[in-house]
Amino acid sequence: MLFALGATGSASAQDLQDREATPPPPIGTAPPTDPDQVQFSSGTLEYDQDTDIVTATGDVRMYRQGNKLRADQVVWNRKTGKVIATGNIAVTNPQGDVAYGDKIDLTDSLKDGIVDNMLVVLQQGGRLAAVKGIRDEDGVVTLRTAAYTPCAVTDSGGCPKNPSWKITAVKVVYRPDRERIYYTGARFHLFGFATIPLPKLSNPVGDAADSGILSPDIRYSRTNGFEVAVPYYFRLAPNRGLTVTPHVYSSVAPMAQAQYETLTTKGAYKISAYATVSPKTDFLSVTPNATKSAFRGYIDAIARFQLDPNWSISGSLRITTDRTFLRRYDISSDDRLRSTVSVERIDLNSYLGITGWATQTLRLGDRQGLQPVALPEIDYRRRIDDVLGGRVALQLNTLGITRTAGQDTQRAFASARWDLRRLTPWGQEVTLTAYARGDVYNADDVLATTVPSYRGRSGIHTRGIAALALDVKWPLVGAFMGGTQRVTPRFQIVASPPAGNLSVPNEDARAVDLEDSNLFALNRFPGYDRWEDSTRFTIGVDYALDLPGVAINATIGESYRLSSKPTIFPDGTGLTDRWSDIVGRTEVRVRDFVSFVHRYRLDKDNLAIRRNEIDATIGSKKTYILLGYLRLNRNIAPTLEDLRDREEARVGGRVAFAKFWSVFGSATIDLTDRAEDPTSLADGFDPVRHRLGVQYEDDCLRLGLTWRRDYQTTGDARRGNSFLLTLAFKNLGR
Numbered sequence: 099m100l101f102a103l104g105a106t107g108s109a110s111a112q113d114l115q116d117r118e119a120t121p122p123p124p125i126g127t128a129p130p131t132d133p134d135q136v137q138f139s140s141g142t143l144e145y146d147q148d149t150d151i152v153t154a155t156g157d158v159r160m161y162r163q164g165n166k167l168r169a170d171q172v173v174w175n176r177k178t179g180k181v182i183a184t185g186n187i188a189v190t191n192p193q194g195d196v197a198y199g200d201k202i203d204l205t206d207s208l209k210d211g212i213v214d215n216m217l218v219v220l221q222q223g224g225r226l227a228a229v230k231g232i233r234d235e236d237g238v239v240t241l242r243t244a245a246y247t248p249c250a251v252t253d254s255g256g257c258p259k260n261p262s263w264k265i266t267a268v269k270v271v272y273r274p275d276r277e278r279i280y281y282t283g284a285r286f287h288l289f290g291f292a293t294i295p296l297p298k299l300s301n302p303v304g305d306a307a308d309s310g311i312l313s314p315d316i317r318y319s320r321t322n323g324f325e326v327a328v329p330y331y332f333r334l335a336p337n338r339g340l341t342v343t344p345h346v347y348s349s350v351a352p353m354a355q356a357q358y359e360t361l362t363t364k365g366a367y368k369i370s371a372y373a374t375v376s377p378k379t380d381f382l383s384v385t386p387n388a389t390k391s392a393f394r395g396y397i398d399a400i401a402r403f404q405l406d407p408n409w410s411i412s413g414s415l416r417i418t419t420d421r422t423f424l425r426r427y428d429i430s431s432d433d434r435l436r437s438t439v440s441v442e443r444i445d446l447n448s449y450l451g452i453t454g455w456a457t458q459t460l461r462l463g464d465r466q467g468l469q470p471v472a473l474p475e476i477d478y479r480r481r482i483d484d485v486l487g488g489r490v491a492l493q494l495n496t497l498g499i500t501r502t503a504g505q506d507t508q509r510a511f512a513s514a515r516w517d518l519r520r521l522t523p524w525g526q527e528v529t530l531t532a533y534a535r536g537d538v539y540n541a542d543d544v545l546a547t548t549v550p551s552y553r554g555r556s557g558i559h560t561r562g563i564a565a566l567a568l569d570v571k572w573p574l575v576g577a578f579m580g581g582t583q584r585v586t587p588r589f590q591i592v593a594s595p596p597a598g599n600l601s602v603p604n605e606d607a608r609a610v611d612l613e614d615s616n617l618f619a620l621n622r623f624p625g626y627d628r629w630e631d632s633t634r635f636t637i638g639v640d641y642a643l644d645l646p647g648v649a650i651n652a653t654i655g656e657s658y659r660l661s662s663k664p665t666i667f668p669d670g671t672g673l674t675d676r677w678s679d680i681v682g683r684t685e686v687r688v689r690d691f692v693s694f695v696h697r698y699r700l701d702k703d704n705l706a707i708r709r710n711e712i713d714a715t716i717g718s719k720k721t722y723i724l725l726g727y728l729r730l731n732r733n734i735a736p737t738l739e740d741l742r743d744r745e746e747a748r749v750g751g752r753v754a755f756a757k758f759w760s761v762f763g764s765a766t767i768d769l770t771d772r773a774e775d776p777t778s779l780a781d782g783f784d785p786v787r788h789r790l791g792v793q794y795e796d797d798c799l800r801l802g803l804t805w806r807r808d809y810q811t812t813g814d815a816r817r818g819n820s821f822l823l824t825l826a827f828k829n830l831g832r
Contacts, residue, residue, distance in 0.1 A: 114227045114251050115258045117198040117217055119168065119186035136206060137161040140172070150176045158183070164192030165208035179206045189213075191237055193274050194221030199231075210235045218272065222303045224248035226272060226279070237274045244270040246279060248828070249798035262799040263288045263827060265299070277303045288799075309333045312341070313826040320818030321426055323349030337361045345427075350376050353427065365403030365410075372396045372429065377814060378420055394419045396429060413439040421460040425815040433460045448480040462812060467503025468546070470605070474498065488518030488530070495626070499605055504546040505553065507603045511537040511626065513563075524572075531567040533620060536560070539602040547603070549737055551666070554603030561602055563629050565594040567620055571640075581645035588655070590618050590636040597629045599666050604628055609741055611732075612672035612699060613709070614683040617655045622673065630673075632661040647689045654682035656702070668741060670708070670732035677702045681709075692716050708732050720760065723751035729769070745769035763790040785809045793824075800826040 141156020152174040160167040160181070170185025181204050189197045189208065196219045204211020216231035218239060225248075228241035249261035268283030280300045286293040302308040312329040319325070329343040343355040353374035360367060373395040395418070402412040416435035424430040435458040443450040454474040459466055475497045482490040496510040513535035520528050538560050544553040569590045576583055606625030616622045617638060622630050638655025657678040659665070665674060672679035680700040687693050692715070699709035709732070714725040726748035734741045750764030765788035791804035802824040811817045 113217065114225055114245055114247055114261065114264065116251065119188040119198055121188050121190055121196045152176060160208060162208050166190040167208055174206060181206050195219065195274065216241065220303055222277065224303060226270060228270065239272040241270040243268065246270060260290060262796050278308060279303060307333050307339060316823040317821055319428065319820035321816050322347045364405060365401065367399065367401030369399040394423045396423055408443050408445050411441050417458055421462060422812055422815045425812060428820065434458065435460065451477045465503065468501055470499045470501055472497060472499050485516065488516050491515045505544050505603065506542045507605055508540040509537065511535055527571040529569040531620065533565040535563040537602065541603045544603065551600065552604045552608060555601050559601045561598045563597050565592060565620060567592040569618065578643065579645060581643060584642040586640040588618065588638045588640060592620060593633040594631045597631045599628055602627060610667065610671050612679055612681050613697060614653050614681050617681055628666060632659055634659040649687045651685045652683065654680065656680045668734060668738055670734035672699055672708060679708060691718065720754035721752060725749055758794050758796045761792050764788065798828045800824060800828065
């Protein structure tokens with residue numbers, strides 16, 4: 099926006115502040131049998147028979163066909179139908195809009211008339227003020243030398259204040275039937291300063307959706323130069339809309355963006371698309387830095403439909419023309435895009451899901467041909483209650499994975515799980531579990547998988563899995579320091595015969611790591627392709643302390659395996675030896691001011707920290723700091739691409755230094771070095787990105803400036819600075 103040196107003189111002619119008059123309440127009598135009849139009440143009443151004029155004073159109220167008037171004095175000429183009201187005037191129409199004025203000259207229908215020093219408070223939000231206003235029989239209000247604002251005109255103490263922004267105009271027309279305001283000779287006023295003139299302007303009232311320009315985006319980046327994006331929304335129907343956004347840059351060709359969204363009786367869907375022509379890095383060329391102009395774009399679509407109370411269908415589509423488009427144009431920082439489709443049926447005791455997905459990698463070192471395509475995964479589950487006193491869960495699952503240049507896998511299994519839960523007279527919670535599963539696998543092109551332990555063997559192979567488990571918890575609860583303390587020792591034993599793990603491929607159980615969430619799991623591998631066999635004991639303690647305003651929760655545990663045979667767990671996962679590493683979690687909350695979560699894993703031999711993860715939030719909603727730290731020091735071989743070690747620190751926060759002003763910022767730093775991950779390019783302190791900004795936000799305006807810096811160059815998405823100016827007018831409809 100361009101600002102003038104000062105406010106225009108016409109802005110002071112309108113008074114948007116509240117008036118002393120109160121909206122007219124109902125008269126309190128029964129509705130008249132004749133809708134055209136005028137209901138009338140007042141403190142005193144005088145009637146001149148010669149002129150047929152009624153003069154009412156003292157809290158005068160009139161009501162007719164949903165139109166209400168309240169004033170100190172009303173003079174009603176019954177011959178001409180003219181009504182002149184003075185003193186603390188308030189008129190309400192059937193829509194709930196309230197008009198205030200010093201003097202109102204209207205007809206006895208109370209629908210139309212002329213108001214001096216008019217203020218209209220709209221039911222949907224916002225207010226209009228003018229030196230003089232006219233309302234016709236259709237409820238259309240026309241104002242001259244007028245102003246409009248949806249902002250608050252009083253502060254938290256009830257004292258008058260200037261609105262953050264308002265619109266002044268030579269002429270303003272409010273159409274209640276269209277829920278829209280039209281301006282002639284308009285001008286925006288921001289913080290009392292007038293912006294560039296707008297000869298023609300209109301906006302919907304309240305949150306109503308209508309066609310029009312949305313808040314623009316202005317930013318600068320080293321790669322694209324200055325950018326201006328001005329969205330325009332087309333209201334195609336009450337349930338359908340299209341937003342078209344041209345992006346104009348100073349250094350590259352423009353980009354077009356469109357978003358279509360619709361809502362039906364069965365569900366909703368949204369489609370977004372981006373398209374441009376710009377230089378694109380060819381990573382397969384002899385000179386990778388060479389660029390050539392090409393079409394570039396991105397499609398992002400999502401849909402969900404509830405066909406009936408049980409059946410639903412959902413899906414998403416995310417696909418781009420190249421690996422750096424999303425980052426270069428600051429659309430997304432994702433390194434993979436997944437497209438899915440799913441049909442589900444859910445009732446009280448069963449679930450059926452038929453799902454397919456495909457993945458597009460945006461990682462520069464990954465081959466697209468190695469990305470899996472699942473067509474389909476079919477998963478059926480059924481719950482049966484009261485079987486031998488317990489609950490049975492049945493599952494049937496099949497999955498087909500194909501790759502254009504990699505291993506293909508097909509899998510099917512059937513399983514049954516029985517759980518019996520009982521409480522002993524001493525308060526222990528005892529759960530007995532029995533589990534059985536039969537698998538069938540088929541694999542092709544297994545040598546295309548670079549990690550031998552993930553391959554399996556070619557051809558068709560079967561596998562049987564069985565397990566028995568006993569889990570005992572003993573909660574001990576008592577009063578402590580004015581609150582409640584709970585200590586829960588826990589013991590689990592799981593027995594499972596050897597399973598043929600390495601004969602089948604591993605597609606979904608690769609990134610295994612011992613942590614508090616899977617310490618007592620029946621199978622501590624994620625997914626289905628690997629199963630933890632042999633017999634093991636797991637012990638742990640859960641602790642909880644609830645005090646006024648303070649809550650502490652913690653857990654710690656370790657497991658022991660009876661068998662001394664080598665396991666299929668990779669070195670460094672904490673599960674390789676007979677004794678596992680020690681894992682735990684501590685969570686502390688102090689009212690709404692402090693939230694602290696610490697997850698850790700300690701080496702069983704020397705108590706070295708193998709996993710150290712901290713997430714903390716300190717502060718109020720307006721002023722706070724976010725801290726995050728993660729270090730995985732597991733000494734895992736670099737050949738296991740799903741389990742590499744890394745170290746990272748994150749910090750962010752916001753400080754409110756005035757009532758509506760705040761500064762904010764965040765930073766991400768890669769602390770990984772070659773000792774932790776030999777494939778890492780980081781040097782032990784490698785900033786990834788940071789941002790720093792200042793923002794003003796009140797009830798109807800958000801204005802901010804953000805500086806962001808990326809420290810990594812990926813193809814044509816170059817490192818450097820970018821700046822974003824945000825200006826959003828709230829309560830301006832859509």
